[in-house]
Amino acid sequence: MRQSQLFTKTTKELPKDETSFNARILIKAGFADKLMAGVYSFLPLGWRVIDKIENIIRGEMNNVGGQEILMPSLQPKEIWKDTDIGPEDEKGWGRMREVMYQLKDKLGRDVGFGATHEEVAIELAKKYTHSYKDLPYAFYQFQTKFRQELRPKSGLIRGREFIMKDMYSFHKDAGELDDYYFKVGEAYKKVFDRTGCKSLMVEASGGSFTKNFSHEFQAISESGEDRIAHCDKCDFAQNIEIYKKDEIKKCPKCGGEIVVSKSIETGNIFRFYDKYTKAMGLYFTDEKGEKKPVHLASYGIGVTRLMGAIVEVHHDERGIIWPEEVAPFKAHLIELSGKNNASVRDAAGKLYNDLKKSGIEILYDDRDAGAGEKFADADLIGCPYRVVVSEKTLKENSVEVKKRNQEGAVFIGLEGVVDKLK
Amino acid sequence: MRQSQLFTKTTKELPKDETSFNARILIKAGFADKLMAGVYSFLPLGWRVIDKIENIIRGEMNNVGGQEILMPSLQPKEIWKDTDIGPEDEKGWGRMREVMYQLKDKLGRDVGFGATHEEVAIELAKKYTHSYKDLPYAFYQFQTKFRQELRPKSGLIRGREFIMKDMYSFHKDAGELDDYYFKVGEAYKKVFDRTGCKSLMVEASGGSFTKNFSHEFQAISESGEDRIAHCDKCDFAQNIEIYKKDEIKKCPKCGGEIVVSKSIETGNIFRFYDKYTKAMGLYFTDEKGEKKPVHLASYGIGVTRLMGAIVEVHHDERGIIWPEEVAPFKAHLIELSGKNNASVRDAAGKLYNDLKKSGIEILYDDRDAGAGEKFADADLIGCPYRVVVSEKTLKENSVEVKKRNQEGAVFIGLEGVVDKLK
Numbered sequence: 001m002r003q004s005q006l007f008t009k010t011t012k013e014l015p016k017d018e019t020s021f022n023a024r025i026l027i028k029a030g031f032a033d034k035l036m037a038g039v040y041s042f043l044p045l046g047w048r049v050i051d052k053i054e055n056i057i058r059g060e061m062n063n064v065g066g067q068e069i070l071m072p073s074l075q076p077k078e079i080w081k082d083t084d085i086g087p088e089d090e091k092g093w094g095r096m097r098e099v100m101y102q103l104k105d106k107l108g109r110d111v112g113f114g115a116t117h118e119e120v121a122i123e124l125a126k127k128y129t130h131s132y133k134d135l136p137y138a139f140y141q142f143q144t145k146f147r148q149e150l151r152p153k154s155g156l157i158r159g160r161e162f163i164m165k166d167m168y169s170f171h172k173d174a175g176e177l178d179d180y181y182f183k184v185g186e187a188y189k190k191v192f193d194r195t196g197c198k199s200l201m202v203e204a205s206g207g208s209f210t211k212n213f214s215h216e217f218q219a220i221s222e223s224g225e226d227r228i229a230h231c232d233k234c235d236f237a238q239n240i241e242i243y244k245k246d247e248i249k250k251c252p253k254c255g256g257e258i259v260v261s262k263s264i265e266t267g268n269i270f271r272f273y274d275k276y277t278k279a280m281g282l283y284f285t286d287e288k289g290e291k292k293p294v295h296l297a298s299y300g301i302g303v304t305r306l307m308g309a310i311v312e313v314h315h316d317e318r319g320i321i322w323p324e325e326v327a328p329f330k331a332h333l334i335e336l337s338g339k340n341n342a343s344v345r346d347a348a349g350k351l352y353n354d355l356k357k358s359g360i361e362i363l364y365d366d367r368d369a370g371a372g373e374k375f376a377d378a379d380l381i382g383c384p385y386r387v388v389v390s391e392k393t394l395k396e397n398s399v400e401v402k403k404r405n406q407e408g409a410v411f412i413g414l415e416g417v418v419d420k421l422k
Numbered sequence: 423m424r425q426s427q428l429f430t431k432t433t434k435e436l437p438k439d440e441t442s443f444n445a446r447i448l449i450k451a452g453f454a455d456k457l458m459a460g461v462y463s464f465l466p467l468g469w470r471v472i473d474k475i476e477n478i479i480r481g482e483m484n485n486v487g488g489q490e491i492l493m494p495s496l497q498p499k500e501i502w503k504d505t506d507i508g509p510e511d512e513k514g515w516g517r518m519r520e521v522m523y524q525l526k527d528k529l530g531r532d533v534g535f536g537a538t539h540e541e542v543a544i545e546l547a548k549k550y551t552h553s554y555k556d557l558p559y560a561f562y563q564f565q566t567k568f569r570q571e572l573r574p575k576s577g578l579i580r581g582r583e584f585i586m587k588d589m590y591s592f593h594k595d596a597g598e599l600d601d602y603y604f605k606v607g608e609a610y611k612k613v614f615d616r617t618g619c620k621s622l623m624v625e626a627s628g629g630s631f632t633k634n635f636s637h638e639f640q641a642i643s644e645s646g647e648d649r650i651a652h653c654d655k656c657d658f659a660q661n662i663e664i665y666k667k668d669e670i671k672k673c674p675k676c677g678g679e680i681v682v683s684k685s686i687e688t689g690n691i692f693r694f695y696d697k698y699t700k701a702m703g704l705y706f707t708d709e710k711g712e713k714k715p716v717h718l719a720s721y722g723i724g725v726t727r728l729m730g731a732i733v734e735v736h737h738d739e740r741g742i743i744w745p746e747e748v749a750p751f752k753a754h755l756i757e758l759s760g761k762n763n764a765s766v767r768d769a770a771g772k773l774y775n776d777l778k779k780s781g782i783e784i785l786y787d788d789r790d791a792g793a794g795e796k797f798a799d800a801d802l803i804g805c806p807y808r809v810v811v812s813e814k815t816l817k818e819n820s821v822e823v824k825k826r827n828q829e830g831a832v833f834i835g836l837e838g839v840v841d842k843l844k
Contacts, residue, residue, distance in 0.1 A: 007489055007559035007592075008550055033546055035494050035501075036533075041546055042492045044561070050492070067429055070464045070472075072457050073566060074583045079457075101533075103525040106570050111458075111523075113535065124455055124463055128430055137429035139466070144495060144566060148528050161496045170429075 001044075001329070002352075003365045006030075008043045010377050021223055021315075022308035023155025029320055029380045031307075031328075038152030038160035045381065046307070048328040050163065053303055054142055056194045056325060057165050060187040064180075066140045066167050071120045073144065077102075077110035079119045082279045091118075091276075099147045113146040118272070118298055121168040122280045129294055132172055132286045136180060140167035142303065154225060156308030157264060163303040171295040172286065174273055178212075181271055181297050188217055188267050191301065196323025197310050199266045202228050202237040206271065213242075214270045217301075218263035223312045226263045231256040264309045267301040320382030321405050329363040331355070331421055332383040334374050336390035348389040351399070351417060358418045379404070385421060423466075423751070424774075425787045428452075430465045432799050443645055444730035445577025451742060451802045453729075453750075460574030460582035467803065468729070470750040472585065475725055476564055478616045478747060479587050482609040486602075488562045488589050493542045495566065499524075499532035501541045504701040513540070513698075521569045535568040540694070540720055543590040544702045551716055554594055554708045558602065562589035564725065576647060578730030579686060585725040593717040594708065596695055600634075603693055603719050610639055610689050613723065618745025619732050621688045624650050624659040628693065635664075636692045639723075640685035645734045648685045653678040686731045689723040742804030743827050751785040753777070753843055754805040756796050758812035770811040773821070773839060780840045801826070807843060 008030040015034045018024055023040065026032040031046030042050055058068065077093050084092025093102070093110070102112040114120065121139070128134060145164045152158055167184070171177040185201055192199040199217035206214045216239060218228050229245070230237035233256035238248075240260065251258060274293035277283075282294045307326075314321045324330065333355070335348035345366075352364045363383060365374050371390075378386050388400040388409075399417055402409035412420055430452040437456045440446055445462065448454040453468030464472055480490065499515050506514025515524070515532070524534040536542065543561070550556060567586045574580055589606070593599040607623055614621040621639035628636045638661060640650050651667070652659035655678035660670075662682065673680060696715035699705075704716045729748075736743045746752065755777070757770035767788075774786040785805060787796050793812075800808050810822040810831075821839055824831035834842055 005487070005489075005559075007547075007556070007561060011549070013549075033549060035542060035545065036496070036498045039494045039496045041494060041542070044489045044491055047491050065427070067427075067466045069466055069469050072461045072463060072583050074458070074461045074568065076458045098528075101525060101527070101535075103523060105523070106520075106572060113523075120457060120463070123457065125429075127433070127435075127455060134429070137427075139429060146496065150528060161494050 001363055003363055004367050006044060006363075008045065010380055018155070019153060020155030020157065020308075022157060022311045025311055025315060025320060025380075026156065026308070029382070032156070036160075038149050038158070040156065040159065040161075040304070042304070045328040049307055049322070049326050050303060052326045053195055053306055054163075054165070057142075057191050057301055057303070060191050060194075061138075061140050061165070061167060064138070064183055064187045066138045068141065069139045070141050070143065071114070071117050071124065073114045073146070075112050075114055075120060077112070079123050079280075082281070083119055083276050099149075101146050101148060114143070115145055115147045117141075117143075117166055118168070118276055118296070119280070121298070122276060122282050122296065125168075125170055125277075125294065126280075126282050129170060129282060129284055132284055135284060135294065136169065136171045136176055138167055138169035138180070138184075140165060140299075154308075156304050157225070157312075159304065162305060165301045165303055167299040169297050169299070170282075171297075172284070172292070174295055177271060177273065177295040177297050181269060184297075184299050185215060185269060188269065188299070188301070192217060192219065192266055194325050195306060195310060196326060197266055197306060197313055200228065200230055200235060200237040200263075202230070202239050202263075203242065204239040204268070205242050210271060210273060212271055214268065216265050217267035219266050219309050219313060220261045221264045221309070221312050222262055224262040224264040226265055227260055228263050229258050229260050232259050233257075264312060266306055266309050267299075269299045270297060272296045272298065315382075318376070319380035322382045322384060324384045327384050328381070329361045329383045331360065331362050331385035331387050332378045332381065333362050333364045333387045333389070334378060335364070335366055336371050336374070336388060338391065340368075341391055344389055344391055344394060347394055347414070351387075351389060351414065354418055355421065358422065360418065360421050387417065387421075423785055425785055426789050428466060428785075430467065432802055440577070441575060442577030442579065442730075444579060444733045447733055447737060447742060447802075448578065448730070451804070454578070458582075460571050460580070462578065462581065462583075462726070464726070467750045471729055471744070471748050472725060474748045474750075475617055475728055476585075476587070479564075479613050479723055479725070482613050482616075483560075483562050483587070483589060486560070486605055486609045488560045490563065491561045492563050492565065493536070493539050493546065495536045495568070497534050497536055497542060499534070501545050501702075504703070505541055505698050521571075523568050523570060536565070537567055537569045539563075539565075539588055540590070540698055540718070541702070543720070544698060544704050544718065547590075547592055547716065548702070548704050551592060551704060551706055554706055557706060557716065558591065558593045558598055560589055560591035560602070560606075562587060562721075576730075578726050579647070579734075581726065584727060587723045587725055589721040591719050591721070592704075593719075594706070594714070596717055599693060599695065599717040599719050603691060606719075606721050607637060607691060610691065610721070610723070614639060614641065614688055616747050617728060617732060618748060619688055619728060619735055622650065622652055622657060622659040622685075624652070624661050624685075625664065626661040626690070627664050632693060632695060634693055636690065638687050639689040641688050641731050641735060642683045643686045643731070643734050644684055646684040646686040648687055649682055650685050651680050651682050654681050655679075686734060688728055688731050689721070691721045692719060694718045694720065737804075740798070741802035744804045744806060746806045749804070749806050751783045751805045753782065753784050753807035753809050754800045754803065755784050755786045755809045755811070756800060757786070757788055758793050758796070758810060760813065762790075763813055766811055766813055766816060769816055769836070773809075773811060773836065776840055777843065780844065782840070782843050809839065809843075
């Protein structure tokens with residue numbers, strides 16, 4: 001895309017009430033805009049990143065047999081009546097009032113805007129689940145969720161409105177559920193590896209109704225709100241809330257040292273077993289003709305949160321350093337045409353078209369601006385490769401290529417650029 | 423996809439309160455589910471159709487230079503204060519109460535859930551529009567909108583929650599706006615042609631502040647809520663609300679006969695010129711250094727509404743007849759293996775893999791069910807091609823291919839199926 005056509009620009013005017021690093025740098029670089037506390041627009045560059053994150057998640061969820069759907073955001077109060085169970089339970093319409101936007105509509109009926117979708121998912125599953133032959137299955141969606149965060153201070157990490165991928169899987173028993181649950185855990189690890197936000201699968205409390213752990217995915221970051229105790233050698237990790245430091249002195253898996261780190265939660269997975277399904281009446285008939293409760297697990301990744309986490313982990317003092325699979329463009333082509341040097345302009349334009357034709361995603365800085373401004377913008381926006389065409393490089397019939405995450409540039413002949421970036 | 427894996431099924435259990443044809447047939451065929459009045463889930467088959475509709479729209483919007491973004495659904499009351507102007511105006515927080523879900527959040531602040539986004543779009547544009555050099559541009563989004571419809575009776579045609587593509591374009595003056603507006607009108611016609619929901623560009627009232635028309639796109643359908651007066655020969659068309667039947671007896675463009683038809687609104691485009699931009703303070707500096715108001719037009723297509731309109735237009739007594747570009751799958755491969763005939767099963771499985779490898783989207787009915795049920799489901803679901811593999815067809819080393827929108831089938835050699843469907 002030609003940068004002169006992009007309606008957004010990098011900016012120095014940041015919202016005064018925005019304190020989080022991730023939101024500030026994303027606004028500064030033109031990826032996001034803030035409408036109100038915890039509520040952001042995603043602009044062309046940011047939307048490209050979100051699209052890539054979603055496609056990575058989509059691919060991995062499809063690989064474990066997930067079927068993509070979209071459930072409604074609007075929810076009637078009635079579907080919540082049966083899950084308001086147990087004093088330690090955080091569900092139910094009354095308890096959800098703390099986080100869910102709820103109102104009486106014009107007809108006087110209670111409706112809410114989805115903060116989570118277990119109840120809707122179970123209602124949907126009831127329509128299609130009758131026999132053991134209908135199980136197992138899993139469906140997922142990408143959806144905008146709404147949560148009344150009192151003081152959203154962490155930018156995209158904890159918004160009032162955010163995009164979430166939530167998946168729900170349905171099983172005949174706890175054993176089948178456990179197997180699938182860990183399979184999805186592996187898929188989650190792949191998602192976080194591919195997005196460049198490597199996360200540990202961390203044991204956390206499973207709630208009041210199971211001794212089994214739930215799991216959070218946590219990316220180690222100094223800016224994180226969470227704290228985890230984890231082995232410095234293997235993948236053992238527990239949320240500090242459940243970690244018993246007096247009992248566990250060494251890693252129970254490998255004997256390594258336990259260290260405590262700050263971290264950002266990038267995802268979580270949860271085994272409900274038959275708790276909500278029993279309460280809401282989701283049963284099936286097994287091979288022997290007996291009525292059994294369906295077992296449910298759910299799996300969440302905050303998509304916009306993940307974008308925030310990525311920039312918390314990948315940046316330097318000059319700007320963002322996008323991991324390649326989620327970068328808005330693979331390369332930033334910079335034309336330094338000085339006083340409108342036609343040969344530079346022509347060479348850069350030709351290279352842009354060649355790269356586009358080869359399927360390489362390019363942001364082409366064709367603006368009438370100086371080298372300093374263009375380089376600063378390229379570093380701030382953070383595409384993995386910077387390709388410079390100038391009078392100087394053209395004398396050698398070449399371009400200057402620099403990786404965003406490395407110092408030092410190399411010169412490559414004009415003919416070789418497409419191959420280099422493929 | 424293997425139909426045995428699909429978690430949804432065709433169903434005869436329809437919600438008692440659902441009277442609209444489009445919602446009933448989409449629920450029956452397993453494309454949608456109803457959670458409450460005017461609020462639907464989109465299931466794997468339905469989500470595939472929506473994805474295709476969105477990609478068609480995305481391509482055409484990109485062709486006219488639109489830049490994809492996502493604005494928030496949550497909106498603060500403050501951004502509405504300046505557009506509550508004029509007695510005939512339907513905007514402004516107070517007037518929007520009739521359609522917008524509004525509430526006071528936990529902090530006592532008024533927030534609403536977006537029913538339309540002109541105000542948010544203008545707030546965003548203010549951040550990036552300063553000089554004539556910044557103009558023109560257009561951005562669009564696919565977003566879930568919320569509207570308090572009192573009695574939603576038209577299924578997906580008028581929901582309380584629905585997906586909309588809304589685009590906003592910003593211009594230096596009315597002339598430039600008019601040119602772009604009609605260019606987008608042409609792009610809209612392409613969208614509706616490609617989705618198989620051919621729509622007339624119909625003149626409608628431009629509101630209280632302009633003598634120029636706005637335009638609706640209307641697909642002629644007996645089930646439509648709207649009525650249009652249109653020429654039986656050319657493309658002249660007016661909404662019945664503005665049509666002056668005493669003055670316009672013959673088509674003013676070609677002299678043809680004027681007929682009145684029922685129709686479904688599939689999209690609308692609107693020229694606000696400088697009305698809201700002036701009110702909200704969106705100005706730019708022109709070439710002479712003078713401050714001028716930016717001119718705004720907006721363009722909407724209801725994506726889920728369009729899915730509803732398509733099935734209203736394309737169906738018969740047996741089910742849906744999807745136009746090819748929006749069909750969930752190009753072909754429905756049906757294996758009639760009788761009492762588990764292994765050679766039929768193997769041949770169908772092989773053909774399924776071959777078709778998939780060739781990039782042809784196939785729904786493969788590998789279920790253990792009878793021919794009657796499989797044919798009825800195929801007609802109900804409505805993929806453009808039905809391909810049958812049975813003992814009978816295999817004797818001739820062939821398959822039976824039938825188009826959903828034609829009577830009569832042809833036999834094609836197994837080797838030729840991929841080419842036939844490509």
